[in-house]
Amino acid sequence: MKNRLRRKLLYLAPFAVAAIVIFIPTANTQPPTIRHINLNATQFDYTPGRIEVNQGDEIILSLTSTDVVHGFYLDGYGIEQRLEPGITREVRFSAVQPGKFRYRCSVSCGPLHPFMIGELVVNSNLPFWRALGLLVSGIAGTLVYLWHFGGNEQ
Amino acid sequence: MTTRIDLLAAAPRLKVALKSRLFQPALQIVTLFGFTLAILTGIFGTPTGSRNFGIVFVWIVWWALLIIIIVPLLGRAWCMVCPIPAPGEWLQRRGIVRRTPGQLRSRHHRWPRRLKNMWLQILGFLTLASFSAIILTRPQITGWLLLGFVLAAVGLSLAYDNRVFCRYVCPVGGFIGLYSMMAPIELRTRDCKTCTDHRKKDCVTGNAQGYGCPWMVFPGKLQRNTYCGLCLECLKTCPKDNITLNLRPVGSDLFVMGEHRLDEAFKALIMLACALLYSVVLLGPWGWLKQWANMDTFAHWGLYVIAFWSVNLLLLPGIFGGAVSLSRRLARLQISFRQLFVDYAYALVPLGLAAWIAFSLSFVFVNGSYAVSIISDPFGWGWNLFGTANQPWTPILPGVVSFLQVGALMFGLLYALNTAYRIARHHVQDHQLALRAALPTMCFLVGITLSFLWLYLA
Incomplete structure (x- = not known):
């Protein structure tokens, strides 16, 4: 009886861990700050290509282009801006959503336009850690399953 | 033997449709139209990739359908409707729908034994992948490449019988074959012994109902999806009604160890x-x-x-x-x-x-x-056909x-x-x-x- 209960608990453990990983609420520990960031677009990349901020930070992006007309579209935040060479555009937003968001060119600017991509990482990047936790619990669950039930196969 | 559901026994109307000689060519004509448009727009259309049918419909729409839906769910179903080998096959057969009597028209050369594998497809895929940033973004290159595929398929079908291009050369066919092992659909015989005992082997030689397997496979020994192009000729030719489509557990082919x-x-x-x-x-x-x-x-x-x-x-x-x-x-x-x-x-x-x-x-x-x-x-070019x-x-x-x-x-x-x-x-x-x-x-x-x-x- 005890063994049966122990086995049941063992099988349920990965699901419990997965549920905790997905649903546990977390709080941002970093105090929010205002960040001024210069972002320049050229064919076919942004400089810097990767920006890291903390959740809750107020972001002020100064957007420029140095060759042709480009665009700036931030996934997840839906912010879009057209960038003409020589003109600086300012975008302000609050980084409320954690995760990794790609910014990409929204104005056709040449052959590699669809792949002109940069990355904004809003720490603590909870979606990544949750995905990682989910993966680890999935792996653990699979191994536990194979260890106990594998012998019954074939 | 794991659980299989015989789809053709469960859906007789589907069987009638699939046995029709019109089924495959009708679909191929539709895809050939799109393919021709992709070649023409690629070569003659705007050089801006994101405004060109050739780039967007080949590398985004078709690719998405293929890798996210068709291959995982239907395996090699794309090969059934693929327009690339169609002109060569129709030339070989001297017809599109009807089963033309007599031999296939080609030089009947024998494909080299050393190349009866996936290595050419691997080489082809890696070569194309080396140019991928260029191919995926330049309409003209995409257009010429697609045209090159058709010409290569036609050329090979003039020299060799059957679908040598699809089986041994097509770089796309290689990975479709590999990943079709995951699909929950398979074409198999209902009873292997029926095939073994049947001496005439219509599925290989062909008969009045259809051609011998264009993929050079003996359906009686088929254990995996990898080299079956789902053309369904064997379904048409089998006099024993021994060929069917099964619904099966995902990834069953991976465990056919002998192959x-x-x-x-x-x-x-x-x-x-x-x-x-x-x-x-x-x-x-x-x-x-x-x-x-x-x-x-x-x-x-x-x-x-x-x-x-x-x-x-x-x-x-x-x-x-x-x-x-x-x-x-x-x-x-x-x-x-x-x-x-x-x-x-x-x-x-x-x-x-x-x-x-x-x-x-x-x-x-x-x-x-x-x-x-x-x-x-x-x-x-500034058209607005559908608003x-x-x-x-x-x-x-x-x-x-x-x-x-x-x-x-x-x-x-x-x-x-x-x-x-x-x-x-x-x-x-x-x-x-x-x-x-x-x-x-x-x-x-x-x-x-x-x-x-x-x-x-x-």
């Missing part, structure tokens, strides 16, 4: 490596790398190609070989390294398919809306993409772990020892998955 081959093992490794490299080069934030792939200078592109081929043919197979070697030592297996390398490589197939789905999701959702405007202006030409680029649910990617990778990994274990179990009777033997391959699979996760989410 594992080195070329397929390398194909599995290369496809996984390419998905990883494409995610780095095309989706990463490293502009210089994109420029190298885009041939900004020949020297840069040369370095890129050397690195690309090295990762595909040396680095990843080397790491995987190390894992296999460790596995051999851990379980003290007496099986040859080569055999283990080949067998365990089939555990990469589910993860590889999942990785390609995850990679494709990232640009399909974001760039799919180009298709709406292009349908009204396929050449980019949608001015539809702006609108990314569809970009925030959801990463969740879908995690789901795909998770499914692929867990299925791959189970596959690795079951392959190990084939070599080792003791299940705990089998689990230990599979651990190095499992670590390799987990490492690859973590790399994807890091690229997409970290």
Whole structure:
């Protein structure tokens, strides 16, 4: 009886861990700050290509282009801006959503336009850690399953 | 024998439709129309890729349908409707719908024995992949490439009988064949003995109802989807009504141990490596790398190609070989390294398919809306056929993409772990020892998955 209960608990453990990983609420520990960031677009990349901020930070992006007309579209935040060479555009937003968001060119600017991509990482990047936790619990669950039930196969 | 559902017995109307000689050509004519349009728009249309039907409908719409829906669910169904071999096949047959009596019209050369494998397809895929940043973004190159495929298929069908191009040359066919092993659909015989006992073998020689298998397969011995193009000629020719389509457990073909081959093992490794490299080069934030792939200078592109081929043919197979070697030592297996390398490589197939789905999701959702405007202006000449030409680029649910990617990778990994274990179990009777033997391959699979996760989410 005890063994049966122990086995049941063992099988349920990965699901419990997965549920905790997905649903546990977390709080941002970093105090929010205002960040001024210069972002320049050229064919076919942004400089810097990767920006890291903390959740809750107020972001002020100064957007420029140095060759042709480009665009700036931030996934997840839906912010879009057209960038003409020589003109600086300012975008302000609050980084409320954690995760990794790609910014990409929204104005056709040449052959590699669809792949002109940069990355904004809003720490603590909870979606990544949750995905990682989910993966680890999935792996653990699979191994536990194979260890106990594998012998019954074939 | 695992559970199978005979779809044709369950759906007699489907059987009637599939047995009709009109079924395949009708679909091929539709795809041939789209394909011809892709060639014409590629060559004569606007050079701006995101405004050109050839680029958007081939590399976004078709690719998404193929890798996210058709291959995982229907296996080689695309090969049934593929327009590339159609003109050559129709020339060979001297007809499109009716079964023309007599032999196929070709020079009847014999395909070299040494090339009766996937190596040409692997070479072709790697060569095309080396130019991918250029092919995927230049309509003219895409147009000429597609035309080249048709001409190559026609040329080969004039020299050799049947679908030699599809079976041994087509770079797309190679990976469709590999990943079709995962599909929950299969064409098989109802009873193998019926085929063995039947002396005439109409499915190979053909009869008044249809042609002998164009894929040069004997359906009676078919155990995997890899080389069956689902043309359904055998369904038409079989006088014993012994051919059917089954619904089956996903990935059943991976465990047909007797048919594992080195070329397929390398194909599995290369496809996984390419998905990883494409995610780095095309989706990463490293502009210089994109420029190298885009041939900004020949020297840069040369370095890129050397690195690309090295990762595909040396680095990843080397790491995987190390894992296999460790596995051999851990379980003290007496099986040859080569055999283990080949067998365990089939555990990469589910993860590889999942990785390609995850990679494709990232640009399909974001760039799919180009298709709406292009349908009204396929050449980019300022037409507005259906009133949608001015539809702006609108990314569809970009925030959801990463969740879908995690789901795909998770499914692929867990299925791959189970596959690795079951392959190990084939070599080792003791299940705990089998689990230990599979651990190095499992670590390799987990490492690859973590790399994807890091690229997409970290």
